[in-house]
Amino acid sequence: MTNVNDDRFVVFDxxxxxxxxxxxxxxxxxxxxxxGEFLTMLGPSGSGKTTCLMMLAGFETATHGDILLDGQPxxxxxxxxxxxxxxxxxxxxxxxxxxxxxxxxPLEVRRMGKSDRESKVARALDMVQMDEFANRRPAQxxxxxxxxxxxxxxxxxxxxxxxxxxxxxxxxxxxxxxxxYEIKHLHDRLGVTxxxxxxxxxxxxxxxxRVAVFDDGRIQQLASPEELYERPENSFVAQFIGENxxxxxxxxxxDGGSSLVTLDSGEQSSALAVNCGEAGARTLLSxxxxxxxxxxxxxxxxxxxxxxxxxxxxxxxxxxxxVHGDDQFIAKIPNSPESQRVHIGQExxxxxxxxxxxxxxxx
Amino acid sequence: xxxxxxxxxxxxxxxxxxxxxxxxxxxxxxxxALMLIAPxxxxxxxxxxxxxxxxxxxSVDNRIVSETLPRTVAAxxxxxxxxxELPDRDVFDALYFDLFFAAxxxxxxxxxxxxxxxxTGVSSLFRKTGRRVDRFDTDEITEQFIAxxxxxxxxxxxxxxxxxxxxxxxxxxxxxxxxxxLKLLAHDEKSVAExxxxxxxYYALYLDLSQIEAGQQSPGFDWWAGTTAxxxxxxxxxxxxxxxxxxxxxLSMDVWGVLKRFSPTxxxxxxxxxxxxxxxAEGIQSQPESLQIYKILFVRTMVMxxxxxxxxxxxxxxxxxxxxxxxxxxxxxxxxxxxxxxxxSLLVRTSAWKVLLQQQGVINDLLVWIGLVDDxxxxxxxNNQFGTIxxxxxxxxxxxxxPMYSVMRTIPPSYVRAAKSLGxxxxxxxxxxxxxxxxxxxxxxxILVFIMSIGYYITPAIxxxxxxxxxxxxIAYHISSSLNWGLASALGAIxxxxxxxxxxxxxxxxxxxxxxLG
Numbered sequence: 001m002t003n004v005n006d007d008r009f010v011v012f013d014x015x016x017x018x019x020x021x022x023x024x025x026x027x028x029x030x031x032x033x034x035x036g037e038f039l040t041m042l043g044p045s046g047s048g049k050t051t052c053l054m055m056l057a058g059f060e061t062a063t064h065g066d067i068l069l070d071g072q073p074x075x076x077x078x079x080x081x082x083x084x085x086x087x088x089x090x091x092x093x094x095x096x097x098x099x100x101x102x103x104x105x106p107l108e109v110r111r112m113g114k115s116d117r118e119s120k121v122a123r124a125l126d127m128v129q130m131d132e133f134a135n136r137r138p139a140q141x142x143x144x145x146x147x148x149x150x151x152x153x154x155x156x157x158x159x160x161x162x163x164x165x166x167x168x169x170x171x172x173x174x175x176x177x178x179x180x181y182e183i184k185h186l187h188d189r190l191g192v193t194x195x196x197x198x199x200x201x202x203x204x205x206x207x208x209x210r211v212a213v214f215d216d217g218r219i220q221q222l223a224s225p226e227e228l229y230e231r232p233e234n235s236f237v238a239q240f241i242g243e244n245x246x247x248x249x250x251x252x253x254x255d256g257g258s259s260l261v262t263l264d265s266g267e268q269s270s271a272l273a274v275n276c277g278e279a280g281a282r283t284l285l286s287x288x289x290x291x292x293x294x295x296x297x298x299x300x301x302x303x304x305x306x307x308x309x310x311x312x313x314x315x316x317x318x319x320x321x322x323v324h325g326d327d328q329f330i331a332k333i334p335n336s337p338e339s340q341r342v343h344i345g346q347e348x349x350x351x352x353x354x355x356x357x358x359x360x361x362x363x
Numbered sequence: 364x365x366x367x368x369x370x371x372x373x374x375x376x377x378x379x380x381x382x383x384x385x386x387x388x389x390x391x392x393x394x395x396a397l398m399l400i401a402p403x404x405x406x407x408x409x410x411x412x413x414x415x416x417x418x419x420x421x422s423v424d425n426r427i428v429s430e431t432l433p434r435t436v437a438a439x440x441x442x443x444x445x446x447x448e449l450p451d452r453d454v455f456d457a458l459y460f461d462l463f464f465a466a467x468x469x470x471x472x473x474x475x476x477x478x479x480x481x482x483t484g485v486s487s488l489f490r491k492t493g494r495r496v497d498r499f500d501t502d503e504i505t506e507q508f509i510a511x512x513x514x515x516x517x518x519x520x521x522x523x524x525x526x527x528x529x530x531x532x533x534x535x536x537x538x539x540x541x542x543x544x545l546k547l548l549a550h551d552e553k554s555v556a557e558x559x560x561x562x563x564x565y566y567a568l569y570l571d572l573s574q575i576e577a578g579q580q581s582p583g584f585d586w587w588a589g590t591t592a593x594x595x596x597x598x599x600x601x602x603x604x605x606x607x608x609x610x611x612x613x614l615s616m617d618v619w620g621v622l623k624r625f626s627p628t629x630x631x632x633x634x635x636x637x638x639x640x641x642x643x644a645e646g647i648q649s650q651p652e653s654l655q656i657y658k659i660l661f662v663r664t665m666v667m668x669x670x671x672x673x674x675x676x677x678x679x680x681x682x683x684x685x686x687x688x689x690x691x692x693x694x695x696x697x698x699x700x701x702x703x704x705x706x707x708s709l710l711v712r713t714s715a716w717k718v719l720l721q722q723q724g725v726i727n728d729l730l731v732w733i734g735l736v737d738d739x740x741x742x743x744x745x746n747n748q749f750g751t752i753x754x755x756x757x758x759x760x761x762x763x764x765x766p767m768y769s770v771m772r773t774i775p776p777s778y779v780r781a782a783k784s785l786g787x788x789x790x791x792x793x794x795x796x797x798x799x800x801x802x803x804x805x806x807x808x809x810i811l812v813f814i815m816s817i818g819y820y821i822t823p824a825i826x827x828x829x830x831x832x833x834x835x836x837x838i839a840y841h842i843s844s845s846l847n848w849g850l851a852s853a854l855g856a857i858x859x860x861x862x863x864x865x866x867x868x869x870x871x872x873x874x875x876x877x878x879x880l881g
Contacts, residue, residue, distance in 0.1 A: 059780055079783040080792075092781035096799045105795070106785035157786065 009035040015065035027217035040196045042204040043214030085154035085162040093138035100134040106157040124156040164196045235363035238286040247285040265324040276359035291356035292331035295340045298351030305350045422852035425630035431474040432461040436626040455602040466493035482621040501562040534571040633853035664834045668816040675763040683767035716754040720745040746828025763808035770804030
């Protein structure tokens with residue numbers, strides 16, 4: 001196997017999908033997934049991410065374009081021959097079989113011998129720490145336990161690619177976070193390629209090597225979690241990932257990577273020119289709340305602000321203020337000894353560094 | 364609960380056991396619930412449970428014999444059929460009294476029909492005897508009494524005699540006949556003092572007096588001595604001969620055997636008949652082969668119900684599968700088509716099958732026209748089991764589709780997808796994953812269809828002919844034509860037991876919890 005194939009283990013090549021012949025659910029999707037990678041498809045519902053997963057699993061056929069798995073086009077291969085493990089949103093554990101029978105099912109249909117089967121099932125159960133539950137029925141397990149069994153079942157026949165369709169959606173918050181780490185560790189340990197679909201951004205950021213942000217049938221940005229959060233390429237990604245202050249303005253002039261923007265309030269701000277078009281074009285400035293500097297710390301792009309609301313959140317204080325005529329401007333003040341204390345109604349100076357302020361498309 | 368547990372009964376705040384408090388708190392709710400279902404419960408009890416209980420009782424009820432012929436039944440108790448001898452004279456005497464009153468009340472024919480179920484000919488025997496019983500030669504006794512003392516002709520004398528304290532003790536037969544005589548007069552609204560006593564009273568008196576030995580009379584009855592002595596010299600009447608003269612069958616062991624065997628108030632006779640058996644002098648035996656029909660009918664009903672159930676499963680499963688995999692709107696449209704037959708009367712649908720299936724019918728005409736079938740050899744598709752199976756499968760199909768559909772709709776498509784993603788072919792995914800989960804629907808539909816078809820009546824009656832009828836047609840016949848309600852009840856009870864046994868088996872092997880109707 002060549003290295004080229006390792007980088008291009010799963011390939012979506014100009015894939016389109018339409019259900020009704022009028023609207024495209026997936027528009028011109030190009031995506032390459034490397035072997036062993038944990039890739040998350042993130043997006044709001046209806047963005048086409050689940051459709052992509054189903055096309056990869058073989059439950060939907062692409063209207064146009066090719067999907068390649070390990071160099072082979074799989075459009076015409078039925079799902080059961082693709083050898084792709086899959087974890088479903090509601091686990092889809094077979095209710096009429098015990099846990100062990102559920103796990104043995106993929107091995108049985110592959111006509112594996114009984115002793116091999118049993119040892120593999122035992123190993124898979126051990127992997128998810130569910131050894132004692134082999135003879136239970138799925139209905140007798142809690143949500144988290146069912147999730148683990150579903151995971152073990154998708155892995156027991158040692159597929160090279162595992163698809164997960166919002167597998168943690170039905171769990172409560174604490175368990176969900178715990179399972180995120182567990183899935184992540186399993187991935188690290190087994191080296192299997194994972195394509196994970198979720199609409200929960202924190203889940204995507206926690207687990208993934210790379211995240212593909214979907215909207216309107218397209219990948220808006222494909223990058224590592226850090227890149228995605230720190231350097232969103234368009235206003236959709238900036239808003240979808242994390243919290244984000246938005247200020248509308250017009251590009252005054254471009255100077256290499258930086259730009260000067262005249263805000264709608266008349267004042268000016270310098271910003272990184274990311275996706276803002278030529279001078280004279282409308283733009284949206286995006287500033288993360290935790291990058292807003294307050295009072296004495298503000299040195300660049302200083303402007304007046306009026307505190308409207310304070311919400312105490314323990315590790316930080318969320319401060320809603322009026323900035324450049326925008327009532328919804330949020331600043332996060334860390335709860336540390338050197339932080340400045342503010343109170344409602346107070347007027348103070350705030351500012352932000354030009355590199356923390358990204359001039360994006362209007363969206 | 365063991366002893367250590369008993370010490371640890373949880374208590375409520377007021378010190379009562381918690382369970383008790385909880386029950387008190389729930390009592391109001393339960394009462395409310397009971398009130399809500401009370402009207403339906405009363406209705407069901409009255410129109411469903413009570414008739415079933417009545418039917419079950421009718422299948423063993425045999426009071427008619429001992430109520431119509433009380434003296435005969437009592438007299439027969441010492442007679443043993445196995446001795447192969449006719450009963451004693453006193454049995455004939457008892458039958459004379461009983462039949463006289465039965466004929467007066469006109470209930471002897473009913474008893475005759477009842478016993479005719481067990482022994483043909485008894486009905487006409489009773490009718491004939493009932494007509495003649497008041498013309499038996501017992502008037503000779505009457506005349507001899509009157510000749511002895513004319514006051515015997517006077518009803519008043521009988522009344523004063525009956526008032527004597529010793530009457531019942533000294534003349535037991537006469538007293539009991541006298542009691543029935545009084546009842547009969549009251550029933551006919553006649554006055555005792557004016558009505559001429561019937562011959563049987565004199566005959567009863569004659570029997571009593573001829574029993575009494577000389578000098579055995581109690582002090583108060585001294586004046587009888589003459590009469591008693593005179594009676595010994597009366598010309599007797601041979602009661603056996605009287606009956607024989609009416610009908611020779613009264614000398615037949617069979618008639619008396621039936622009377623003896625069916626004298627208890629509760630009988631298993633109907634059930635034996637329903638199972639092609641009979642009670643004979645030698646005990647319980649099978650009916651002659653030519654008379655066996657119910658066992659065949661029961662087996663046929665079961666087998667054909669199974670075939671109908673099977674063909675319903677085969678036809679309904681794909682439809683239900685399609686329905687559950689279609690979008691809701693299309694599924695509803697098809698569901699309406701499934702339910703469409705309910706909009707037409709059952710009778711119309713069955714008659715339509717008659718039009719289609721008969722030898723000069725639509726299907727045969729079509730086959731002949733195409734040339735598949737020769738005009739001389741038109742297919743016989745009706746008045747046989749084939750017709751019943753076709754028509755009933757069609758009529759019961761919705762009852763199979765609906766439970767299947769309601770179960771299949773709840774099976775998420777992700778199960779089959781999961782199976783396929785795990786490497787199962789379409790068939791394996793269906794057979795190992797989808798099908799087991801649809802079994803509760805099949806079970807529910809099967810039970811519904813089977814139980815409905817086992818008791819079906821109209822369709823087999825119309826298209827079944829003689830070969831395609833069910834046990835229920837026979838029950839209907841006994842209810843409405845032969846009026847042998849006891850046998851109909853016994854057949855119905857056996858059918859009920861069969862269904863309950865099947866239900867129990869289903870519960871044991873499949874589990875009634877698995878039954879889903881929606």
